[in-house]
Amino acid sequence: GAVVSQHPSWVICKSGTSVKIECRSLDFQATTMFWYRQFPKQSLMLMATSNEGSKATYEQGVEKDKFLINHASLTLSTLTVTSAHPEDSSFYICSARDRGLRNNQPQHFGDGTRLSIL
Amino acid sequence: AQKVTQAQTEISVVEKEDVTLDCVYETRDTTYYLFWYKQPPSGELVFLIRRNSFDEQNEISGRYSWNFQKSTSSFNFTITASQVVDSAVYFCALSESTGNQFYFGTGTSLTVIP
Numbered sequence: 001g002a003v004v005s006q007h008p009s010w011v012i013c014k015s016g017t018s019v020k021i022e023c024r025s026l027d028f029q030a031t032t033m034f035w036y037r038q039f040p041k042q043s044l045m046l047m048a049t050s051n052e053g054s055k056a057t058y059e060q061g062v063e064k065d066k067f068l069i070n071h072a073s074l075t076l077s078t079l080t081v082t083s084a085h086p087e088d089s090s091f092y093i094c095s096a097r098d099r100g101l102r103n104n105q106p107q108h109f110g111d112g113t114r115l116s117i118l
Numbered sequence: 119a120q121k122v123t124q125a126q127t128e129i130s131v132v133e134k135e136d137v138t139l140d141c142v143y144e145t146r147d148t149t150y151y152l153f154w155y156k157q158p159p160s161g162e163l164v165f166l167i168r169r170n171s172f173d174e175q176n177e178i179s180g181r182y183s184w185n186f187q188k189s190t191s192s193f194n195f196t197i198t199a200s201q202v203v204d205s206a207v208y209f210c211a212l213s214e215s216t217g218n219q220f221y222f223g224t225g226t227s228l229t230v231i232p
Binding site: 032034045095101104105106110111112114 | 224
């Protein structure tokens with residue numbers, strides 16, 4: 001069964017809206033979570049690393065003021081796309097670090113969020 | 119720097135054919151992990167395998183098999199007797215020993231024609 005829940009699975013909204021995406025680890029504590037972005041027919045690109053109780057670490061070229069990350073608890077990280085524009089339309093996937101390597105995986109991925117900005 | 123190359127962008131095979139998806143990686147780390155994920159049209163990533171850099175044994179799981187060769191920095195994936203349900207994008211990935219930083223290849227889109 002799924003060990004990481006991502007919500008919502010898809011969202012369509014108007015340009016200028018802020019959108020929040022949640023990533024929850026369901027049965028383990030994740031001190032580290034990751035946010036990826038995937039454009040159509042492209043690979044997953046790491047946007048940022050989210051650490052519980054501290055500031056996120058952003059990859060080069062990712063605007064921290066645009067993509068706000070909050071990791072306030074050991075089971076929840078949120079990504080807020082602020083003032084979203086059509087170019088922010090993408091597939092966003094989170095993952096949670098699992099030091100227990102359950103199912104032989106160091107990271108468990110959410111099912112992704114399809115974001116469409118009109 | 120770490121890098122994963124999947125040279126095959128798209129592959130089409132007829133059902134029941136065998137198909138091999140290539141993956142070549144670059145890393146200076148001596149300890150690392152290699153992965154294969156399947157991404158069906160619905161978008162979720164389905165974990166297929168994790169391989170430790172110290173374990174070069176090939177692995178077979180049903181119709182799936184993996185060939186890991188450190189000498190050529192390759193971690194190829196073969197599907198035997200392909201089925202329509204195998205149609206998806208397959209990603210090869212490399213991570214450092216902590217399992218934190220993942221480097222994904224560009225993916226191979228496999229279409230199995232009935």
